[in-house]
Amino acid sequence: MNKSDRSWLGRALESLQPILAVLLGLAVGLAFTRFAGESPLHVLKVLYQSAFGSSYDLGMTLFHTTPLIFTGLSVAIAFHAGLFNIGAEGQLIWGALAAAVVGHAFPHLPGVIAPWIAVSAAVIAGAIWGAIPGWLRARRGSHEVINTIMFNFIAAGITSWLVIEPLRNPDTQNPETAPIGEAFLLAPFRVFDDAPVGPAFLLALVAAFLLWLFLNRTSLGYELRAVGQNEHAARTAGIDIARIRIFAMAVAGGLAGLVAVGEVLGNAGRFKVGFSPDYGFMGVAVALLARNHPIGILFAAFLFGALHKGAMDLDLETENVTRDLALVLQACVILSVSAEGAWHWLRRVGSAGKKRG
Amino acid sequence: MVHNEEFSGKMALSVPALLELRGVSRSFGALRANAEVDLKLEAGTIHGVVGENGAGKSTLMKIAYGMIEPDAGHLLIDGVERSWWRSPREAIQAGIGMVHQHFMLAGPESALDNAILGESRPTGRWSFLPPLLRPLDRKGAIQRLRKLSDEFGFDIDWTAEVETLPVGVQQRLEILKLLDRDARILILDEPTAVLTPQETDELFKNLRKLTRSGRSVVVITHKLREVMQFTDEVTVLRAGRVTARLKTKDTSAEALAEAMVGRKVVLRVEENGKSRTPVSNESVLQVEALTLAAARDNGKPRLNQVSFDVKRGEVVGIAGVEGNGQSELIRALIHPSHADCRTSGQVRLLGVDITHTRDSEIRSLGVSVIPEDRHEEGLLLDRSLEENYLLGLQRDARFSNRGWIKRAQLRTLVNEALEAHDVRPRDAEAKARGLSGGNQQKLVIAREFSRHPKCLIASQPTRGVDVGAIESIHSKILEARSGGTAVLLLSSELDELMGLSDRILVMYEGKFVAEHRRQQGSSPYDERAIGLGMSGVIQ
Numbered sequence: 001m002n003k004s005d006r007s008w009l010g011r012a013l014e015s016l017q018p019i020l021a022v023l024l025g026l027a028v029g030l031a032f033t034r035f036a037g038e039s040p041l042h043v044l045k046v047l048y049q050s051a052f053g054s055s056y057d058l059g060m061t062l063f064h065t066t067p068l069i070f071t072g073l074s075v076a077i078a079f080h081a082g083l084f085n086i087g088a089e090g091q092l093i094w095g096a097l098a099a100a101v102v103g104h105a106f107p108h109l110p111g112v113i114a115p116w117i118a119v120s121a122a123v124i125a126g127a128i129w130g131a132i133p134g135w136l137r138a139r140r141g142s143h144e145v146i147n148t149i150m151f152n153f154i155a156a157g158i159t160s161w162l163v164i165e166p167l168r169n170p171d172t173q174n175p176e177t178a179p180i181g182e183a184f185l186l187a188p189f190r191v192f193d194d195a196p197v198g199p200a201f202l203l204a205l206v207a208a209f210l211l212w213l214f215l216n217r218t219s220l221g222y223e224l225r226a227v228g229q230n231e232h233a234a235r236t237a238g239i240d241i242a243r244i245r246i247f248a249m250a251v252a253g254g255l256a257g258l259v260a261v262g263e264v265l266g267n268a269g270r271f272k273v274g275f276s277p278d279y280g281f282m283g284v285a286v287a288l289l290a291r292n293h294p295i296g297i298l299f300a301a302f303l304f305g306a307l308h309k310g311a312m313d314l315d316l317e318t319e320n321v322t323r324d325l326a327l328v329l330q331a332c333v334i335l336s337v338s339a340e341g342a343w344h345w346l347r348r349v350g351s352a353g354k355k356r357g
Numbered sequence: 358m359v360h361n362e363e364f365s366g367k368m369a370l371s372v373p374a375l376l377e378l379r380g381v382s383r384s385f386g387a388l389r390a391n392a393e394v395d396l397k398l399e400a401g402t403i404h405g406v407v408g409e410n411g412a413g414k415s416t417l418m419k420i421a422y423g424m425i426e427p428d429a430g431h432l433l434i435d436g437v438e439r440s441w442w443r444s445p446r447e448a449i450q451a452g453i454g455m456v457h458q459h460f461m462l463a464g465p466e467s468a469l470d471n472a473i474l475g476e477s478r479p480t481g482r483w484s485f486l487p488p489l490l491r492p493l494d495r496k497g498a499i500q501r502l503r504k505l506s507d508e509f510g511f512d513i514d515w516t517a518e519v520e521t522l523p524v525g526v527q528q529r530l531e532i533l534k535l536l537d538r539d540a541r542i543l544i545l546d547e548p549t550a551v552l553t554p555q556e557t558d559e560l561f562k563n564l565r566k567l568t569r570s571g572r573s574v575v576v577i578t579h580k581l582r583e584v585m586q587f588t589d590e591v592t593v594l595r596a597g598r599v600t601a602r603l604k605t606k607d608t609s610a611e612a613l614a615e616a617m618v619g620r621k622v623v624l625r626v627e628e629n630g631k632s633r634t635p636v637s638n639e640s641v642l643q644v645e646a647l648t649l650a651a652a653r654d655n656g657k658p659r660l661n662q663v664s665f666d667v668k669r670g671e672v673v674g675i676a677g678v679e680g681n682g683q684s685e686l687i688r689a690l691i692h693p694s695h696a697d698c699r700t701s702g703q704v705r706l707l708g709v710d711i712t713h714t715r716d717s718e719i720r721s722l723g724v725s726v727i728p729e730d731r732h733e734e735g736l737l738l739d740r741s742l743e744e745n746y747l748l749g750l751q752r753d754a755r756f757s758n759r760g761w762i763k764r765a766q767l768r769t770l771v772n773e774a775l776e777a778h779d780v781r782p783r784d785a786e787a788k789a790r791g792l793s794g795g796n797q798q799k800l801v802i803a804r805e806f807s808r809h810p811k812c813l814i815a816s817q818p819t820r821g822v823d824v825g826a827i828e829s830i831h832s833k834i835l836e837a838r839s840g841g842t843a844v845l846l847l848s849s850e851l852d853e854l855m856g857l858s859d860r861i862l863v864m865y866e867g868k869f870v871a872e873h874r875r876q877q878g879s880s881p882y883d884e885r886a887i888g889l890g891m892s893g894v895i896q
Contacts, residue, residue, distance in 0.1 A: 218760050219751040226748055229737040236691065236734040237749030238720035 018337060022289075022303065025336030029329040036320040043325070046317040051310035059188075059195025063267070065305030066197065067092070067259040067276070069204035071283025072301050073211050074130075074255040076292040078144075080215060081248035082228035087133060087148025088256040089280025090155030091126040095257025097159050098125030099264045100271035101167065103180025114183035115199075115265055122260035129155060130253020131246055138242035144249065152280070160273050175273035186266045200262030205298065207255065212294040224248055256280060277308070285334050304330060373436025375400045375573045376421065376453070376542050381430030383416055390416040391427070392597045398542065403564055403574045405584040405605070408594035408617055409823035411793045414577045417594070418544050421575075422455045423448035454535030455544040460527050464520035471519050472534045473498045498537075505536050509566045524679075525556040529563070536567075543567070544575045549583055554851060554888060561587040579617070579823055581610040582852070593617055618825045633875075634839050636859055637669040640705075641812050641843035642690075647702030649685055649867070659685045661867040663702070667812065667843040672834070674858030675847045678891050682867035683847050684729060687816055690845075691726055692716050706812060720749060725810035727801055727818050729847070731794075735801045738790040742780070745789045746771045746804050753808075770807075778803040779829065795826030802833055813837055816847040831857060855882045863890030 030040040051061045071088040078085035099122040109117060133147035160175065169178040188198040215221040226234040227244045235241050263275055286304055290296030311326030376398040383391045390413045398404050408414045419425040421432075423442030432441055434451055442448045445455075462471050473493060483491045499515060506513055511529040519527060528548060535543055543564075549557045561583070564574050568589075578584060584591055585605060593601040593616040601608075601616035615621055649660035660682050667673045677683050688695070690704060694715055703712050706722050720726075728734035736745050747767060750756050756767050771785045780792070780799045789797060798818070805813070815834065819827045834857060838844055848854050854861055861882060863871040871890040875881040 217762055217764070219757045219762055220760060222744070222747060222751045222762060226737060226744075226751075229740060230733070232734045233728075233736055233748060235716065236726055236728050238717040239749075240715060240717055 018289075018291075021337045021339070022333050025333035026329060028336065029325070029332035032328060032332075033321050033325065038318050038320050043314070043318060043321060046313055047307070047310035049310075050313035050317075051306040054193070055191060056193040056195050057309065059192025059197045061302070061306045061309040062192070062201050063195055063197040063262065063305075064308045065302045066201045066204045066262040067279040068282055068286050068301035068304050069208060069297060070255050070258045071279050072286030072290065072297040073207060073283075073294060074252040074280075075283045075287035076290070076294060076297060077211060077215070077224075077255065078130075078248055078252040079287060079292045080228045081224045081245055082231060083134070083137065083245060083248060083252075084145050085130065085148055085249065085252045086145055086284060087130065087151045087280070088252070088283045089276065089278060090148070090152040091129045091253040091256035092259035092276060092280055093155045093159050094129045095122035095126035095254075096260040096264050096275065097162065097177075097271045098122050098257070099184075099260035100177045100180055103184040103264070104178050104270075107181030107183070109181065109183055111183040114181065115186055115261075118180070118184050118265055119258070119261055122257040122264075123254040124257075126257020127250040127254035130256065131250035134246040134249025134252075137249070138245040159271075163271065163273050169270075176268075177271045179269045180264065184265055185269055186261070188266065196262075196267040198262075198266045200258075200266045203258065203261055204301075207258065208294045208298050211255075215294070220247075256283070282308075282330070285330055288334060289337050303333070372400060374398055374433070375435065377431075377433040377436070378417070378421060379431040379433065381417065381420060381427045383420060383425065383427045389597045391420070394430075394594070394597070394599050395602070396421075396592055396599075397602075398573050398575060399590070400573055401568045401571050402589040403561075403568055403576060403587060405588035405591040406575055406577045406594065407579055407581065407584055407591060407613060409579065409793075409795070409825060412594040412617070413597040414594055415546060416597075418455065418546065418575065418577055421448070422453055422544060449538055449540070452539060452541035453544065454538060454540030454542070456528065456531040456535065456546065456548065458546040460531055462519045462527060462530065465518055467516055468513050468519055468522065468530050469495060469499055469502070469515040471530060472502055472515075472537060502533060502537055505533055508570075509536070510563050525552055525559070528552070528560065532563075541572050542575070543572065544577070546577045547579075548576060549578065549580060555892065557583065581613050581824070584613060585610050595619055614824050617823075633859070634670060636671040637841070639669045640666040641669055641707055642667040642845065643703075643705040644690070645703045645705075647686070647689055647704065648700050649682075649689060650700045659867050660689065663867070663869060665862055665869065667845050669843055670838055670841045671860070672838050672844040672846055672858045674854035674861040675845070675864055676851060676854050676861050676887050676891055677864035679849060681864050681891075683864055684816070685867075686864075687726075687729070687814060687845075687847060690814060691719060691724070693719065720808075721752075723808070723811035725805035725808050725813045727798075727805055727813070727815040729816035729820075731797055731801050736789045736797060739788060741786045742775065742789060742792075742800060743767060743771045743785040745800060746774060746785075746807075748804065750804065750807070774803040774807060775800075778833075793823070794821040795823045798822050798830065799826060802830060806833060806837065809840075810837070810842055812843045812845070814845045814847075817849065818846070819848075819850065819853060851884060851887065855884065855887075858882075861887060863887055865890060865893045 030044055033040050033043045050057060052058050071092060074088045074091065075085050099118040102118050102121040103114075106114070106117070129151060133144045133151055136142045136147050137144040163175050163177055167177050169176055171178070186198045186200065188194070188196045215225060223234070223239045224244050224247070226237070226239060227241045231241050234244075259276070259279060264271060268275065282304055286297055286300045289300040289303070307326045307329050311323040311329075314321050314323050314325055374397045376396075378394065378396040381391050381394045381396075382389070394413070394417055396406070396417065406414050406417065416425060420427045423445040426441055431438055433439070442451075463474065466474070473495070502515065505511070511533050513526055513530055513533065514522070519530065522530070532543065548560060552560060564587070568574060576583075576588065588605045591601070591603050591605050591608070591613065592599055593603075593613060595617060600619075601613070643666040645664050647660055647663040648658055650658055663682075663686060665673065675683050675686070693704065693711065693713060703710065705711065706719070706724065709722065711719055711722065732738060737748060747756060747762070751762065755770065756763055768785060772783070774780070775783045775785065778799045780796050780803060789800065792800065802818070813834070818830050818834065822830065831853070834844060834846070846854065846857055859875050861873045862869045863873070870893070871886070873882050873887060
């Protein structure tokens with residue numbers, strides 16, 4: 001299909017398609033609330049008010065958007081290398097714990113470098129937790145989907161034990177570590193009232209841009225995508241696919257580890273067991289929605305962040321639906337977008353079949 | 358329109374054609390795949406339909422077989438006009454059968470079960486049941502099939518699992534399947550693409566028996582030698598239109614090629630009258646005692662003490678029936694680090710021991726590879742031509758500066774390469790998948806030759822490539838040879854090997870069993886002797 005024989009209108013419509021698919025998914029999801037005895041319009045209003053109603057609400061939405069950007073990017077880079085990283089959850093837990101431990105262990109570091117040290121620790125911890133399944137896949141052939149899923153449980157188990165045993169905070173009954181030093185804390189932006197959204201959000205934007213730059217402008221990024229596209233061709237071309245796979249999973253883990261910046265350094269100031277409402281798994285959905293495009297992930301994460309935050313007020317503001325509606329809406333959006341993808345795919349397969357003359 | 362008097366003479370002048378297509382047109386979007394195509398298939402003939410990739414051969418046959426509906430045109434069976442098929446099922450009922458290029462067989466099932474798969478023959482007392490619920494009548498089926506295979510000489514072990522059968526036998530099974538369904542018209546899509554010369558002869562011998570029984574065969578192909586040797590009539594398509602309709606005995610391969618391509622084509626590999634530059638004495642690639650342990654099922658090593666060398670400016674051809682270790686040899690050379698690829702031996706490139714180097718280093722030492730299966734190993738099908746051109750060159754100083762890709766430079770060089778190698782379309786952003794096989798291969802060759810390789814390893818460089826492109830690929834290989842490149846050539850087309858090679862090594866069961874040197878004169882090699890080596894007679 002030649003680019004030039006499509007009209008500008010057709011192309012405009014085509015670029016709008018993902019947005020239309022998202023809207024359709026939301027509409028279908030909201031329609032369900034009708035059956036629960038709520039007015040979909042009322043629910044929509046509550047969602048909107050809760051997500052964007054005040055600068056504080058918008059700030060909270062961005063606060064939830066931030067980790068989703070990181071985990072979305074984490075899933076996306078693995079996907080570009082032909083790998084499915086379902087392990088962002090485990091990777092981000094390790095990242096957060098590492099940041100918290102470093103922040104607690106060196107409380108007297110100067111404020112200029114302290115956050116950087118903690119960020120590095122988070123990236124390294126996440127990268128290691130990502131690289132291990134990467135290595136297992138590349139050198140031992142055991143599938144990364146299975147391994148990353150299992151690594152989530154292992155990460156959750158080990159970190160919980162560390163927090164309630166060796167790293168126990170004697171000042172509290174809660175399963176959390178001792179607070180990190182003052183120098184490590186990142187101040188939130190003032191424009192969002194007291195919402196804990198700060199430098200982590202900017203870091204997420206930068207990370208998305210850098211990832212895009214890496215994938216599309218560098219030789220290594222090209223190699224990574226080549227491996228994802230066709231590993232046999234990549235190998236024949238002399239690309240070391242095992243190294244690329246390990247590298248991709250390490251970067252994926254590192255990106256997931258960056259969730260620590262917003263959660264530990266920017267908000268809690270410590271590691272709390274179970275702090276993540278499955279950001280790692282939501283990252284899979286975010287990447288899927290964005291078709292693994294780093295810039296698209298910013299928007300997809302924002303949508304999911306808004307749904308997550310918006311749904312929080314449903315418990316109070318409506319009679320019959322709860323915040324779990326966020327999951328329903330996210331699912332509907334994913335289904336709708338996937339159906340659109342499937343439609344594209346069918347059309348392509350169809351036209352490829354016809355072309356063979 | 359040429360009438361076929363030879364056959365009509367035998368069967369009275371008024372015998373109508375078994376199948377006739379008149380004025381068939383079909384478009385896909387802007388593409389006219391078929392434009393007013395006529396095809397007349399006389400009873401008892403083998404009819405070749407030839408044309409380059411994308412000329413509309415497959416579309417035409419899919420129309421005849423009911424897989425595609427035409428936009429316009431008429432269909433006549435036995436001279437009687439009838440409406441177009443609504444599905445292949447109707448075509449099958451009318452006696453038309455098709456063997457697709459990629460066989461439609463269920464690998465783990467027996468040949469017999471494959472033959473009766475999906476048939477709904479009323480079987481006596483169970484005929485009251487809907488077809489899907491009727492029990493399989495294996496006994497009756499095997500009797501019918503044995504009778505057919507005896508009659509037409511298609512030997513098959515009916516109990517064997519299909520995936521264990523050689524390709525040639527699988528093809529026989531596909532044909533018998535059609536005969537069992539009372540097909541009078543058989544359409545074979547590129548039937549010889551996977552066969553050895555001997556198997557090809559065998560196939561056409563059997564097809565000839567079929568035509569003696571009044572059946573007719575349509576063979577879609579682009580191998581002109583086979584058309585000339587085995588067909589009675591031939592229809593040539595170019596860009597969706599019929600450009601020639603001839604009796605085979607009245608034409609020549611050159612004339613057919615011209616009708617296919619639309620210009621004069623050099624069919625034989627020639628260097629424009631120039632004599633071959635002499636081969637230098639300097640070895641580029643030296644392989645010593647390369648061995649690869651046995652696969653699990655047969656005890657024989659896949660590569661057994663293979664030793665040879667390729668010199669500067671020399672083309673060394675490897676002949677052999679598929680599956681005798683050629684692919685393994687190539688893999689062992691280009692993937693030394695891969696555990697499957699070798700067990701012992703030594704490989705040297707320009708005197709440097711590369712037995713244990715990394716895959717990526719082998720390429721940077723000056724080795725280019727034209728892979729056997731360009732879709733699997735050569736291309737990123739869903740990516741642009743530009744990105745495909747970059748594959749393997751992404752760290753080349755021409756395209757990369759400290760890890761950053763030089764995009765402007767890349768675009769310029771890609772456009773130059775598309776122009777120089779006549780890759781169509783000339784659109785760096787087009788997807789590789791949309792290109793014809795010939796153009797995909799030209800893209801691979803453009804990329805691999807841009808490295809100015811010291812050593813070129815080319816497997817099946819013209820497989821599935823149309824006549825016009827074959828000519829240009831051959832001349833590129835010979836150009837590289839004259840420029841001092843050492844070329845290792847693996848091909849299942851003996852003509853290609855004999856045309857290009859300075860030496861031919863014959864491989865059988867993982868070993869070299871014979872070496873033939875190019876002789877002066879018009880027939881540089883003894884084809885029969887090479888064939889004997891391939892079949893394992895000489896050891």
